[in-house]
Amino acid sequence: MCYFHFRNLSYNNFSGHVPSSKNFSKFPMESFMGNLMLHVYCQDSSCGHSHGTKVSISRTAVACMILGFVILLCIVLLAIYKTNQPQLPEKASDKPVQGPPKLVVLQMDMAVHTYEDIMRLTENLSEKYIIGYGASSTVYRCDLKSGKAIAVKRLYSQYNHSLREFETELETIGSIRHRNLVSLHGFSLSPHGNLLFYDYMENGSLWDLLHGPSKKVKLDWDTRLRIAVGAAQGLAYLHHDCNPRIVHRDVKSSNILLDGSFEAHLSDFGIAKCVPAAKSHASTYVLGTIGYIDPEYARTSRLNEKSDVYSFGVVLLELLTGRKAVDNESNLHQLILSKADDDTVMEAVDPEVSVTCTDMNLVRKAFQLALLCTKRHPADRPTMHEVARVLLSLLPPAAKPPASKAAAASAAAGDYTRFLATAADLRRGGVADDDTGDNSSSDEQWFVRFGEVISKHTLS
Incomplete structure (x- = not known):
């Protein structure tokens, strides 16, 4: 027959119930520490009670684990919620331009030009090239490489209706031709505002x-x-x-x-x-x-x-x-x-x-x-x-x-x-x-x- 003499069984991940035999009852409570799923019964003063009871350590640990899991779950759900929220629109002045501006050419006289060429020829739409104003636009003169003059109409980007006017001009005058209608040569979307390129009229309005x-x-x-x-x-x-x-x-x-x-x-x-x-x-x-x-x-x-x-x-x-x-x-x-x-x-x-x-x-x-x-x-x-x-x-x-x-x-x-x-x-x-x-x-x-x-x- 084997006998146990005050063995230390702590931190072995034991589980189940410890027998209430005489040998185990003599083990001090410190011998069972670290075994969260182990239930120990005692019948003497070492437990502090006159009757058997479960060790309270296991319950506290489980409660802490549950609480930690709940907190972690809340953090994950909060992160998912914020990720799915719609982004607030940035101010136009703070919004970076997506890629370089492009020049869309509709007539051959502008085929050899780029957006950068137009900006260079007008010195970035300098005031000295202004030939007229509209309610929501400014018109500039631009002399192309060939020597032909065109009118550059810049729509003010700060007005909400400017984009609608830009689209309307493209849908109407951009698709028709007549000797008594101005002819659209091209267009561009740029940080300077949306640009439309028309015939230059020597005698104005x-x-x-x-x-x-x-x-x-x-x-x-x-x-x-x-x-x-x-x-x-x-x-x-x-x-x-x-x-x-x-x-x-x-x-x-x-x-x-x-x-x-x-x-x-x-x-x-x-x-x-x-x-x-x-x-x-x-x-x-x-x-x-x-x-x-x-x-x-x-x-x-x-x-x-x-x-x-x-x-x-x-x-x-x-x-x-x-x-x-x-x-x-x-x-x-x-x-x-x-x-x-x-x-x-x-x-x-x-x-x-x-x-x-x-x-x-x-x-x-x-x-x-x-x-x-x-x-x-x-x-x-x-x-x-x-x-x-x-x-x-x-x-x-x-x-x-x-x-x-x-x-x-x-x-x-x-x-x-x-x-x-x-x-x-x-x-x-x-x-x-x-x-x-x-x-x-x-x-x-x-x-x-x-x-x-x-x-x-x-x-x-």
Whole structure:
């Protein structure tokens, strides 16, 4: 038989129950330390009790282990929660540019250029290259390596709507071509702001020539009429030849640019809208420029191409009078309406027009067309195809632009004055307004209708 004499069994990872035999009962409690799963019974004073009890060390250790596990689990869950939280947007000024800026070329004249070339040629868009300002942009001149000049339009990045305007210009003018629309040569996204590259127009905007501080160039009657024809043909292309049709929404003299030959080019398509055929667009906000906004569009927020027709009518009044659309509290359209009522409209003609026009009857007809474009009800206004035909008929034969759809239509109509001579004896019966932009009425019918309208004294 074997006997144990006070053996030290501590820290052996024993488990189970220690027998309550005489030999084990004589072992001191220190002999069982470190065996967390071992249960020891004792029956003498060494346990501090007169009856058997479990060693309390094992329970404390297990509790500590559980508590530690719970704390560790909480830390892990907290880390996972923070990782899945959405990142707060950084300030634009602190956000690093992702890679070098890229120049996207749309026309071959810029094919050999890079973004760095444009920055070098303009000295990082230095102020000395500025040629104009817009509500949310600055325009710079840049002379390419070939010697050709282009205009660089920089949209201000601090405005929330700048990106929307940038995308709209790309979607509209970036996908169409016409001799009376500015041509987009390329674009770039850069830390200087989004850049658009357009044709450079030597003679600036129509607003500059009519109302600018210098007025270096005097515009005679023939030049003004050719400008009106070009702008009308550009709008007619947007309304009738694009699918979906495009409503410019900001037709005004400052958005009509003039090249070296004073040919008109519509610009600034930042708020243009593509509208499906035979439909109007309901706008949340009325966009445009005070003095040019169609009152019916402002009242109903319903947008169609007739809103552009109204704005063009105001531009035509500017060309005829040399006055601003809005000057202090004076409204040009209302002024001409009041003069039309008492037959004194010719008193408002710009002196430069009076001394250069050999047939003032043509000026009167242009006034009447402008008032027809600005009729209160959109259904009473002509389409831009019709407007372009009338204006073309007023040009002398030598000044007519090269053959185009509008020019061919005008030629088919015959001599404009011949229709006016008999218009007072004809009835309007059956000639419907064209709201959808569908050119269904014949040219002859349109000229007869126009002659009847302008033969009346009341043009409002």
